[in-house]
Amino acid sequence: MTLHSKPIMIRTIMSSLVLSVGLLGCGKEQPPAKVEAPAPQPLIIKIGSASPLTGPQAHIGIDIRNGVQLAIEDLNAAGIMIGDQKATFELVAEDDEANPTKATTVAQKLVDAKVAAVVGHFNSGASIPASKIYADAGIPQISPGSTNPDYTLKGYPTTFRVVAHDGQQGPTLARFAINTLKSRSIAVIDDSTAYGQGLADNFEATAKELGAKIVAHEHTTDKDTDFKAILTKIKGKKPDLIFFGGIDPQAGPMIKQMQDLRIKARFMGGDGVQTPNFIKLGGAASEGAMASIPGLPKDKMPGGNEFLAKFKTRFNQDVELFAPMGYDAVQVLVAAMKRAGSADPAKYLPELKNTQHQGVIGPIAFDEKGDLKNAPITIYVVKAGQWEPLEVIQPEPVAAAAESSPAPAAPGATAPTAVKK
Amino acid sequence: MDIFVQQLINGLVLGSIYALVALGYTMVYGILGLINFAHGDVTMIGALVSATLIQLLHAAGLPVPVSLLLAGGGAVIVCASLGFSIERIAYRPLRNAPRLAPLITAIGVSILIQYSAALIWGKQYIALPAIITPPSIEFAGAQINHLQIAIVILAACIMGGLIWFIHHSRMGRAMRATEQNPAVASLMGVDTHAVIAMTFLLGSAIGAIAGLMVILYYGIGHYFMGFMLGLKAFTAAVLGGIGNVGGAVIGGLLLGIIESLAAGYIEQLSGGLFGSNYRDIFAFLVLILVLLLRPQGLLGQRSGDRA
Numbered sequence: 054m055t056l057h058s059k060p061i062m063i064r065t066i067m068s069s070l071v072l073s074v075g076l077l078g079c080g081k082e083q084p085p086a087k088v089e090a091p092a093p094q095p096l097i098i099k100i101g102s103a104s105p106l107t108g109p110q111a112h113i114g115i116d117i118r119n120g121v122q123l124a125i126e127d128l129n130a131a132g133i134m135i136g137d138q139k140a141t142f143e144l145v146a147e148d149d150e151a152n153p154t155k156a157t158t159v160a161q162k163l164v165d166a167k168v169a170a171v172v173g174h175f176n177s178g179a180s181i182p183a184s185k186i187y188a189d190a191g192i193p194q195i196s197p198g199s200t201n202p203d204y205t206l207k208g209y210p211t212t213f214r215v216v217a218h219d220g221q222q223g224p225t226l227a228r229f230a231i232n233t234l235k236s237r238s239i240a241v242i243d244d245s246t247a248y249g250q251g252l253a254d255n256f257e258a259t260a261k262e263l264g265a266k267i268v269a270h271e272h273t274t275d276k277d278t279d280f281k282a283i284l285t286k287i288k289g290k291k292p293d294l295i296f297f298g299g300i301d302p303q304a305g306p307m308i309k310q311m312q313d314l315r316i317k318a319r320f321m322g323g324d325g326v327q328t329p330n331f332i333k334l335g336g337a338a339s340e341g342a343m344a345s346i347p348g349l350p351k352d353k354m355p356g357g358n359e360f361l362a363k364f365k366t367r368f369n370q371d372v373e374l375f376a377p378m379g380y381d382a383v384q385v386l387v388a389a390m391k392r393a394g395s396a397d398p399a400k401y402l403p404e405l406k407n408t409q410h411q412g413v414i415g416p417i418a419f420d421e422k423g424d425l426k427n428a429p430i431t432i433y434v435v436k437a438g439q440w441e442p443l444e445v446i447q448p449e450p451v452a453a454a455a456e457s458s459p460a461p462a463a464p465g466a467t468a469p470t471a472v473k474k
Numbered sequence: 475m476d477i478f479v480q481q482l483i484n485g486l487v488l489g490s491i492y493a494l495v496a497l498g499y500t501m502v503y504g505i506l507g508l509i510n511f512a513h514g515d516v517t518m519i520g521a522l523v524s525a526t527l528i529q530l531l532h533a534a535g536l537p538v539p540v541s542l543l544l545a546g547g548g549a550v551i552v553c554a555s556l557g558f559s560i561e562r563i564a565y566r567p568l569r570n571a572p573r574l575a576p577l578i579t580a581i582g583v584s585i586l587i588q589y590s591a592a593l594i595w596g597k598q599y600i601a602l603p604a605i606i607t608p609p610s611i612e613f614a615g616a617q618i619n620h621l622q623i624a625i626v627i628l629a630a631c632i633m634g635g636l637i638w639f640i641h642h643s644r645m646g647r648a649m650r651a652t653e654q655n656p657a658v659a660s661l662m663g664v665d666t667h668a669v670i671a672m673t674f675l676l677g678s679a680i681g682a683i684a685g686l687m688v689i690l691y692y693g694i695g696h697y698f699m700g701f702m703l704g705l706k707a708f709t710a711a712v713l714g715g716i717g718n719v720g721g722a723v724i725g726g727l728l729l730g731i732i733e734s735l736a737a738g739y740i741e742q743l744s745g746g747l748f749g750s751n752y753r754d755i756f757a758f759l760v761l762i763l764v765l766l767l768r769p770q771g772l773l774g775q776r777s778g779d780r781a
Contacts, residue, residue: 272750281484282753285480285484285734288477302599302696334601
């Protein structure tokens with residue numbers, strides 16, 4: 054989605070690349086990783102980091118790499134035992150230039166370097182084609198920032214992410230609308246795009262489950278600017294909330310026209326609406342509108358302030374956005390290695406699925422697809438012409454998540470590994 | 475009931491804008507038998523020029539009515555010269571060429587204008603800051619704001635004025651003569667080139683005002699907005715009977731109202747089978763039905779080669 058706006062959400066999927074790269078990946082013979090070194094030798098475990106280190110998104114990519122590096126330094130300082138051996142972690146950082154083609158080259162390079170795990174990539178357009186290569190090599194991949202739902206829908210057991218995907222926003226927004234805003238009758242509008250309609254349908258399904266009345270589900274397009282007819286129809290149904298699945302060029306005029314028609318309902322949207330452009334287009338009418346963005350504001354993360362300070366001391370610069378995700382990804386991987394007693398991907402991958410980790414970004418657990426369970430989402434509201442965080446929808450506690458999970462939790466595995474000292 | 479009235483009002487305002495743009499299509503078609511595909515884009519230029527001018531003049535501290543008037547005047551001048559140049563450069567050299575040739579140049583001109591606008595204004599949406607918040611009044615439970623009333627009244631005046639102009643002025647008589655038979659009109663001393671240029675000038679000026687209305691009404695414009703607007707207006711012109719000025723007015727109003735009512739009631743009427751996303755399909759379905767029953771359109775001329 055988000056055709057424009059944040060560069061962090063570039064999700065060009067080059068499915069043809071997946072195919073061509075698949076052929077490339079098949080040719081490579083993967084020699085068995087030599088991890089069972091003789092006892093006296095320290096165990097060296099390579100962790101790959103792949104993100105855009107050059108180009109317009111370099112600041113985000115370097116941020117992720119630094120997060121990974123900080124985690125590795127912390128772990129080395131703590132002296133981690135994997136099995137009976139003292140492990141030393143090594144960073145192998147690669148630059149994918151936010152480019153899907155380069156991403157596959159880099160992925161192969163990391164596979165050839167025999168990394169035990171990869172934290173990356175950042176762009177969905179890079180993560181998706183690269184995931185095939187990691188999957189073929191059996192190397193776990195945790196993306197710190199790719200939000201396209203397709204990333205985890207390829208059916209690879211090696212694919213994980215530590216950020217909410219686009220499909221998780223709808224249900225969270227619905228819960229917020231009904232439990233917090235006490236909305237009882239809701240009208241839904243979507244822009245007939247994959248993003249907008251998906252978001253609106255997800256929202257509607259959860260809203261219905263929670264007992265709200267969906268009084269209308271209207272459709273427009275991502276080119277339209279006249280919504281008076283559908284808004285008038287909605288006005289007749291007297292909803293207390295209007296949810297829009299779409300992006301700001303429609304949302305701005307829409308909220309203006311809502312005001313023209315004297316519709317009193319609240320207005321809510323997803324991350325396509327949470328942009329400065331929406332406020333510009335909507336003018337005064339945008340006041341009070343609500344929209345969400347996946348993830349927490351960085352200072353609201355459970356380990357946020359401590360992490361921000363540590364990061365600042367180490368790199369002499371502030372966290373951009375995804376460094377905490379990169380940090381937590383490494384911690385999650387190493388925790389799984391510890392539980393499995395091995396850094397061999399084949400051995401610790403099953404343990405990775407049982408992750409119950411209290412990280413900087415909050416509790417981390419994966420669902421069967423490798424998506425973050427109960428991923429946090431922040432809801433913003435327009436106040437005095439600015440987007441301001443209104444409420445963070447905190448993920449449910451790990452324990453509750455484990456109960457609801459059908460997967461049998463391995464005994465002992467549920468104890469969250471302490472990262473904070 | 476209030477919802478029905480509101481939908482009628484929505485449709486009336488939308489239809490007035492369609493009708494104004496449709497006038498440009500129908501006048502040119504009436505005289506030249508040419509579908510000027512660039513007309514929607516002339517309207518787009520009108521909208522973007524007025525948006526820019528309103529912002530500049532407002533920033534310069536002029537009172538709102540003055541800046542609106544000046545912006546409208548500026549847009550009319552720009553669009554009239556644009557329409558005049560299009561005719562002079564792209565259509566006049568092809569006057570005696572096969573009918574397909576000017577059609578192709580029309581499409582070419584349309585694309586040229588779109589991408590020139592993309593160069594000038596960028597590909598982003600252009601937002602007009604809310605400098606006016608028109609007060610609204612309640613009528614039979616429906617909301618009408620002063621801007622909507624102004625749009626409908628201004629559109630009605632322009633349409634009435636144009637019809638008067640065509641039927642009662644010297645130039646109008648020359649236009650009607652050229653429409654009936656360019657060769658004979660020319661022999662009778664009518665400067666047909668000047669008449670055709672005037673037609674483009676008038677149509678584009680009216681398009682500019684429609685553009686100003688769009689930008690004020692929706693507060694948003696972009697370089698591609700002329701395409702859909704042009705398509706709808708062209709449909710309205712065909713619906714009313716292309717070549718007939720009164721037909722364009724009726725076609726425009728009808729299309730606007732059909733669209734609004736379709737979006738509002740199609741779901742109930744079809745028992746939930748079709749949603750409001752089918753409103754355009756519904757509008758075009760009406761067009762097809764009208765053309766099947768009356769191929770010349772509602773008020774169209776009965777000549778064999780037209781419409």
